Amino acid sequence: MTQSRAPRVLRQATDPRRASYLELFFDLAFIFALMRLSRHLLADLSVAGAARTFLLLAALWAVWVTTAWSANWYDTGNRVTREFLIAVMFGGLLMAASVPEAFGRHAMVFAGAYLAVHVGRGLGFSLALRGHPRVWRSLRIVMAFGFTGVPWVAGILIPQAREALWALAVFLDYLMTRLRWPIPWAGRSTWEELRVFGEHLSERYEQIFIVALGELILAVGGAYSDSGFDTARSIAFALAFLNAALLAVVYFIPREGRLGTVIDESDVPGRLAMDTAFLHLALIGSVVATAVGDELAIQHPHSPTPTSVVAVTVGGTVLFLVGRNLTAYLIDRRPPWAGLSALAALLVLIPALLRLPPPASIAASDLVLFGIVAHQYVTTRLANKPEPSA
Incomplete structure (x- = not known):
């Protein structure tokens, strides 16, 4: 591709900011991934099992x-971008x-697909942008994943150390991303190179939640x-449904369409967008844990509550509140006292x-x-209450 054609791959400031149908189609793969992860956690509610599930979630979230x-960077109406989105899906x-x-007989499939997605996408966009200054952004990403790919491959070859090696690999992947993919001979990407369209990215975060x-x-x-419609299970089911509804309502309270605006108006949009991306790993993980806890409560509403059930049910909400409170702080730049109080009360x-x-x-x-x-309702009503006339 010549230099004159390369910018056609890049998203332009005048392009639509809404998510494309292909991005929503891509999310279907993530629904399946979350279902597999919740089954994985349900099969092993030990600390080690939870750690392994979170490790897999972190890798899938990186994808x-x-x-x-x-x-966000590339035009989803362009053929090259569409092909890569389908391949990544x-x-x-x-x-x-x-x-x-x-972590067993399909380790090569999991790690191989992970590396193929990151390296293949980076190489593809590097070729599409050759001759354009933005090519170095893609090349640094490819080189960084080439470096962190070593423990991924080592984990495939050394089953006894697989969990530790993959944990190291995921840690390095996230660290290299936060450091903007520093390469000794090529430097690191600037925040200007990592500039994003906040409206689009905010919408994508909301959609995936x-x-x-x-x-x-x-x-x-x-x-x-599957469990039956007796009174105890019906109560547990109603509570679980209310739980899902409240998670949705509370998630949107600190936003109200403002995250995209805050990102766009930030001095360093890429950094804020990256920080909220990391926080959404906690938010998505909280929903996976909550799903497992709610399911167990519906299946066994009369059983004594094991510590593991409280850990996933309450722990899921705790993880959600931590992610939500930090996100709210990044948006408003003031402590979210209601969220902090709720977190303390739950603990x-x-x-x-x-x-x-369990219910x-x-x-x-x-x-x-x-x-x-x-609290949000009361404070909003008080803020909108008209001043009494003199």
Whole structure:
């Protein structure tokens, strides 16, 4: 491709900022991935099992978020970009399908697809942009993933150290990204090179969170359908549905369409967009954990509550509140006192929840989330209350 044609691949300031249908189609692969991850966690609720699930989620999230950024940088109406989006979707499906045995007999499929997505996409856009200054952005990314690919490949070849090597690989991938892919002989990308369109990226984050909540609805609906419609399970199901609804409402409270504007108006848009991308890993992980906890509460509403059930049910909400509070702070630049109070209240309730039936953990999560919604409602009404006339 000549230098004159290269900019056609890049998204222009005049291009539509809304997500394309192909990006929404790509999210379908992530629904499947989240379903596989929740099954993976459900099969092993130990600390080690949760760590392995989070490791797989972090790798899958890296694929999704780098794809979202690619669609932000490159014109999704261009044939080259469309082809790479479809190819990445196929790679994501391969990773999702291999999740149950990712640390076993399908390790090569999971790690191989992960590396193929990142390296292949980077090489492809490097070729499309050759002769254009932005080519170095793609080349640095390719070289960085080539470096971090070493522990990924080593993990395939050394099963005994697979978890440790892959944890190192994921850590390095995220670290290199946050450091803007520093390469000794090529420098690192500037924040100007990493400039994004905030409106588009904010919309993509919102869409993927709704997709994650869709997986939560599928999980609790399936558990209720399979377990029976007795009173206890019906109550647990209603609480779980309310939980999903409150997560959606609370997620949008600190935004109200402002995240995209804040990113665009930031002195360093790329840095803020990157920070919120990392925080969304916690938010998506919270929904996966919540789905497992809600499903167990519906299936066993009368059983004594094991610590592991409280850990995923309440822990999911705790993780959500941590991600939500930090995101709210990045947007508003002031402490989100309602969210911090809700987080403290939920942590205080944990000892009591260990002595109550599993649905109580969902009810406690619903209560603190409702408290945030009520606080927002009251403060909004007070702010809009007209001043009394003299």
